Amino acid sequence: MSEEVILLKDLKLVPDKYYNYTQALKNSKTPIVIDNGSFTCKAGWATSKTPNLTFKNILARPRKERGKKDGETLIGNDIPNIEAVRFQLKSQFDRNVITQFNVQEQIFDYTFSHLGIDSNGSINHPILMTEPVANPNYSRLLMSELLFECYHVPGICYGIDGLFSYKHNIGKKTGLVINCGHHTTHIIPVIKGTPDLLNTRRIDVGGYHITYYLHKLLQLKYPAHYNAITPSRAEELLYEHGFLAVHYTDMLKKWSDADYYDRNVKRIQLPYSMTVVLTPDQQRDKRREMAKKLVEMNARKRDEKLAEDEEQLQQLLLIQEMIDDGEPIEEVREVLKSHGLKNEKDLRKLISDLQTRIDRAKSKIAASLNASNVEEHVTEEPKLRLFKNKIQLPKEDTISKTWLKDIYKRRQDIIDKKAVRKQRRQDMAKRGTAASLERMRLISQLARKDKRDDDFGSRDEDWDVYKVINKEGGDTDSDEEQEKITELEEIIRFYDPTFVSSNTNEEQNPKEAHQLHFGIERMRCAEVLFQPSMIGCSQGGITDTVEFILKKYNAETANALAENLFLTGGPTKLPGFKERVYRELREMRPLETNINVKLSNSPLLDSWYGAKEFANSGDFHKYLLTPEMYAEHGGDYFIENYCSNMYCPLPEAIQEPEGLSEQNQEI
Amino acid sequence: MANNTLEEVSHKEEKKYVFKDPTFDSTKTVNGKKKLWRSLKQITAQERNLPWPENTIYYSSISAPPSFKPSKKYSDISGLIAKYKDPQTSLYYAGHEEFSTVRNLPSDIITGYLTLRGSYNPIG
Numbered sequence: 001m002s003e004e005v006i007l008l009k010d011l012k013l014v015p016d017k018y019y020n021y022t023q024a025l026k027n028s029k030t031p032i033v034i035d036n037g038s039f040t041c042k043a044g045w046a047t048s049k050t051p052n053l054t055f056k057n058i059l060a061r062p063r064k065e066r067g068k069k070d071g072e073t074l075i076g077n078d079i080p081n082i083e084a085v086r087f088q089l090k091s092q093f094d095r096n097v098i099t100q101f102n103v104q105e106q107i108f109d110y111t112f113s114h115l116g117i118d119s120n121g122s123i124n125h126p127i128l129m130t131e132p133v134a135n136p137n138y139s140r141l142l143m144s145e146l147l148f149e150c151y152h153v154p155g156i157c158y159g160i161d162g163l164f165s166y167k168h169n170i171g172k173k174t175g176l177v178i179n180c181g182h183h184t185t186h187i188i189p190v191i192k193g194t195p196d197l198l199n200t201r202r203i204d205v206g207g208y209h210i211t212y213y214l215h216k217l218l219q220l221k222y223p224a225h226y227n228a229i230t231p232s233r234a235e236e237l238l239y240e241h242g243f244l245a246v247h248y249t250d251m252l253k254k255w256s257d258a259d260y261y262d263r264n265v266k267r268i269q270l271p272y273s274m275t276v277v278l279t280p281d282q283q284r285d286k287r288r289e290m291a292k293k294l295v296e297m298n299a300r301k302r303d304e305k306l307a308e309d310e311e312q313l314q315q316l317l318l319i320q321e322m323i324d325d326g327e328p329i330e331e332v333r334e335v336l337k338s339h340g341l342k343n344e345k346d347l348r349k350l351i352s353d354l355q356t357r358i359d360r361a362k363s364k365i366a367a368s369l370n371a372s373n374v375e376e377h378v379t380e381e382p383k384l385r386l387f388k389n390k391i392q393l394p395k396e397d398t399i400s401k402t403w404l405k406d407i408y409k410r411r412q413d414i415i416d417k418k419a420v421r422k423q424r425r426q427d428m429a430k431r432g433t434a435a436s437l438e439r440m441r442l443i444s445q446l447a448r449k450d451k452r453d454d455d456f457g458s459r460d461e462d463w464d465v466y467k468v469i470n471k472e473g474g475d476t477d478s479d480e481e482q483e484k485i486t487e488l489e490e491i492i493r494f495y496d497p498t499f500v501s502s503n504t505n506e507e508q509n510p511k512e513a514h515q516l517h518f519g520i521e522r523m524r525c526a527e528v529l530f531q532p533s534m535i536g537c538s539q540g541g542i543t544d545t546v547e548f549i550l551k552k553y554n555a556e557t558a559n560a561l562a563e564n565l566f567l568t569g570g571p572t573k574l575p576g577f578k579e580r581v582y583r584e585l586r587e588m589r590p591l592e593t594n595i596n597v598k599l600s601n602s603p604l605l606d607s608w609y610g611a612k613e614f615a616n617s618g619d620f621h622k623y624l625l626t627p628e629m630y631a632e633h634g635g636d637y638f639i640e641n642y643c644s645n646m647y648c649p650l651p652e653a654i655q656e657p658e659g660l661s662e663q664n665q666e667i
Numbered sequence: 668m669a670n671n672t673l674e675e676v677s678h679k680e681e682k683k684y685v686f687k688d689p690t691f692d693s694t695k696t697v698n699g700k701k702k703l704w705r706s707l708k709q710i711t712a713q714e715r716n717l718p719w720p721e722n723t724i725y726y727s728s729i730s731a732p733p734s735f736k737p738s739k740k741y742s743d744i745s746g747l748i749a750k751y752k753d754p755q756t757s758l759y760y761a762g763h764e765e766f767s768t769v770r771n772l773p774s775d776i777i778t779g780y781l782t783l784r785g786s787y788n789p790i791g
Contacts, residue, residue, distance in 0.1 A: 094706055094707035094708075095707050097707050097710070097726070099704050099705060099706060099707055099710070100704050101704065102704070109684050109687070112684070112686055113684055117686050118685055118686070119685070119686055120685050120686070121685070121686065121687075121688060121689075122686060122688070123686050133729060134724050134725055134726045134728070134729050135726075136707075136710045136711065136714055136725070136726050137714075138705070138710050138713075138714075139710065149688065149691055150687055150688050150691040151686060151687060151688070152688060187731075197724050197729075198722060198724055200724070200729050201729055201730070201731040201732070202729045202730055202731060203731040204730070204731075213783070216779070216783050217783070219779075220776055220779045220780055220783070221744075223773075223776060249739070249748060252741075252746070252747050252748055253748075255747070256747050256761075426755060520745065520746040520747070521746065524741075524746040531738065531739065532734075533734065533738030533739075534738075534741065534784070535783065535784070535785060536783075536784055536785010536786060537785070538733045538734075539730070539731040539732070539733055539734070540731055540732060540733060540734035540735070541734065544731075544734045544735070544736070545731045545732075548731070548732055645724075646723065646724060648719070648723040648724060648725065650717060651717045651718045651719055651720065
């Protein structure tokens with residue numbers, strides 16, 4: 001049995017470096033290739049070997065606080081710890097489509113400035129950007145507007161990320177692209193190098209949903225660690241230990257075996273701080289010491305007070321003597337006044353008061369010295385604390401079994417009451433039970449129309465009916481009750497050490513208490529790609545949708561597509577993904593047909609590599625949308641290429657040439 | 668030292684990128700009102716209502732169809748294949764060991780599981 005405990009890495013992001021804008025780049029019209037994914041943005045020069053920048057496509061904008069200087073907006077890899085700014089994160093994406101163009105603008109600023117560009121007033125490089133399949137024209141219009149009017153780029157070309165990756169890995173063959181993104185999964189058939197977008201389908205489940213599902217599952221499994229289980233940690237766990245079951249239900253049966261579970265579960269250690277747990281003995285010692293200190297402090301105070309009183313008394317006695325000696329009245333009055341006294345009577349009263357006070361204090365000191373039973377004093381203290389709820393404790397010698405029995409009974413009563421309430425709640429939840437029938441009867445009686453002589457409410461008892469018809473039964477499990485139980489149990493434990501409390505949570509060591517058992521969740525979370533119903537999504541999973549698409553073709557083309565399935569995108573890195581697709585396809589396709597599944601070489605970066613190749617190809621400039629075309633054909637226009645969307649102009653009937661961007665829809 | 672960094676920050680905030688058109692209004696104020704960006708829902712809702720000719724695609728037209736197979740049911744707490752459903756909490760569970768756990772779950776955990784599965788219905 002492996003008892004290995006895995007520590008979380010909690011990797012911190014490293015800020016991107018600024019590149020130099022070399023003279024060669026300045027003078028050339030080297031295209032900038034941007035794979036603008038909703039998870040990460042990959043950007044770089046078409047001449048670079050790998051993307052110059054790879055960063056999370058998010059920014060953190062600190063909230064504006066009055067009286068405080070606005071914090072800096074952090075972008076992508078500049079955010080050291082995403083969890084610290086979780087609630088300030090902004091993304092330009094709504095699902096897989098860009099809608100927040102002010103955020104996109106800041107991302108562009110970040111990208112271009114990190115590439116080192118310092119040309120004045122414009123970016124003198126054509127841009128090759130990826131966009132989602134069937135990107136709404138409205139979104140493309142705003143993107144072109146931003147690039148042309150804010151950055152004055154000389155040309156833009158749009159393409160689909162999954163297709164670039166396919167071109168890079170496969171080329172011009174017929175095949176089926178399964179592109180698993182952060183928010184969506186696209187399945188795109190490619191016929192002899194040309195994408196068939198009409199038969200493309202999108203499933204609204206992606207890597208984000210896997211991590212979200214895992215995050216929530218772990219939080220629900222370990223409510224105590226609700227805050228320690230963060231989305232970033234869920235993501236780390238997914239890509240470190242997650243996998244796709246080749247045969248999910250078979251695997252579940254294996255996991256239900258305790259031995260298999262023990263062998264395959266990953267124990268994840270959450271960070272924790274050692275809280276010093278004191279043994280009861282140590283606690284008692286500590287308490288004793290504290291009490292001793294308190295006693296000493298009290299004694300000192302008493303001594304001080306006593307000395308003060310004695311001095312005052314001395315003075316007053318002097319005055320008394322003065323009066324007795326027959327000093328002049330004027331003088332006596334003066335002295336009395338200075339002590340805040342009116343006349344002789346007051347003086348006498350004060351003297352007697354002081355004397356009694358001093359006597360009392362002296363006797364107290366004597367008593368505490370005599371007894372010197374500080375110890376006893378202390379041991380009694382914890383007991384005394386128990387009695388704030390006025391539970392009468394008999395004198396030590398009279399503790400009888402009957403009294404203890406009574407305490408037991410009182411504890412049991414509360415527990416029973418709770419059980420009754422729970423039962424009632426359960427009964428209320430069901431329809432047919434006597435309790436809920438009675439409740440319905442009462443409600444209908446209360447709602448009766450003919451209330452000729454309705455005197456409801458004149459008596460106080462009338463109002464009790466609301467307690468009866470309340471689903472909760474009028475009262476809930478209060479903290480007060482729980483407190484009382486703990487107190488009673490405390491007393492019982494004091495006199496009966498063998499007693500075991502009803503709700504003692506097993507004392508675990510903090511290390512084990514902070515461990516997550518990452519078992520079935522390892523494969524359960526990624527399963528949402530194949531069974532979206534697990535997260536309440538009504539769409540079919542990947543294989544369902546593949547089947548749906550294949551059915552749209554004749555047998556020959558369908559076979560050709562199935563012979564060349566191509567997987568790309570972040571989640572396809574998960575172990576078992578390829579095998580899973582193969583197995584399900586095998587079960588679905590006719591026996592004599594071939595099935596081939598190929599995984600992208602680099603599921604995360606291949607789109608960028610493919611796009612780069614396209615940007616370096618000789619006819620790239622032919623596909624560039626120029627500012628002139630943008631002005632002439634309208635904002636949503638672009639030139640189609642073999643990796644791009646279809647240009648579908650908005651239907652004439654309702655076309656709003658300028659109005660689209662101007663309209664400010666009220667929500 | 669702290670002062671210094673503050674200055675740096677404000678300097679960075681005011682930093683104008685030379686490659687940008689200074690006249691471009693990124694806040695898109697129309698009549699003194701800040702432009703609200705349309706959500707994807709609004710965009711697609713508008714798209715759907717257009718009279719698209721045949722053989723064109725738009726965002727909603729490529730949405731994957733629902734699955735034809737009945738969805739399998741898995742225990743909410745363990746993930747195992749669920750044979751039963753607790754009528755009270757409407758959670759799925761796999762066996763008798765899980766049943767007592769299901770019954771003793773606090774209500775927020777129950778709603779958490781139901782919401783996660785997309786079948787939380789507060790009306791009952």
